[in-house]
Amino acid sequence: MNVLLVSGSCRPPRANTQAMTAFLKQQLELRGAATQVLEVLPWRDADPELTHEAIAAARSCQTMVILAPVYVDTLPAPTLRLLERLCPVLRDAADGDSPGSPQVAAYAVLHSGYPEPAHQEAGLRQCGHFASQAGMQWRGGLGFGGASPIDGRPLEQAGRFASHLRQGLTLLADSIVAGEDVSQAATRASRRIPFPLPGFLLVRLMNAMTRRELKNLGVAEPLAHPYRDAP
């Protein structure tokens, strides 16, 4: 099985998306899959054409997994641009396949620092529409919250902060290799927060940590309104 991992990280070398991509890549290879990674980074501040290698990887993959952070409610702009470029390539490949050929399977893994699943919902829906328009079979996605404490470390070194990620991505690898939809067990794992706290307590704790950090940094006016009096 050839799996193409589209890694939507724009903050290398130490980024959560890269850590998740590396972990999933390893899990897939342990299960006998061949993997390739297509990085979004070239599209961060430019708009290049797809390379021949990228086109070949897209045409030859049997499964694609989109991994990306959530920026302002959905996929970040560079990831969207890459998907726009990939869509016609994949569509052409799907249209050229002989009838009865299996469709390329598509999955997605999104993450954000906010804990609630609602933050990843719009992005996962967009991945599903991309898969449909690209002629792929949408197999589902996972949305991980509470990812900020990982701070770009390899998931094996991130301790309990990454336990839900390790479990969810391991189960996802099982589903990918089996050619199945994202399992309910993987979805449950993705929605589990390593340190669940009541909402009001979480807010108090995070505000206390933020106040200490801002004090240590010497930030004089953290609540400034620089544009309030803009013309």
Next chain:
Amino acid sequence: MRILVLSALAAAPEAGRPLEALLQAEANRRGWALDSVDVTALNIRHCLGCAACSKRTPGICAIPDDMQHVLPRIVTSDCVVLATPIRFGGHHHTLKRVLDRVLPLASPVWVRRARELHNRMRYSPMPSLLGLGWQTDDAPGPADTFRFLIQRHAVNLDLPRHASVVCGPSALNDGHRASLAEALDTLEVLP
């Protein structure tokens, strides 16, 4: 009402001009001022995720590009219109590039909003939001996702009111005008 239009419709000119004309006509009818920005022509880099806008230069982005001129206009508008060809149920990537850079409008204070964890916005009140989407077919899925995305923006950015209008492949007609008028009615800030 001061209306800021962040438009990516130049990426779909067959729809862009009629939609923009429709919006201008509605604004003229109401005596509103329209400030239009073609986001496809802006020089905007992707957010670095450096948190300078939160922890070093509060409320100000560290990247010196066209976004420095867009952020003040968002804050001083009564309503922001996101006008875009719908791509995979969401915004054109040039418009999303603008939205990815609105983090300076959020403060480092954490709050609960709609039973979710969010950041309190630096400015109050924030403008209302209108999502004006164009799609080349009548597929309901992407249109529904676009409306859902606008709703999520309203929750995330603590916007007082929001509405969505999706126009399809048929020529702009009375139905579209009525939908847009109704949406603008719900967003109007009453004295």
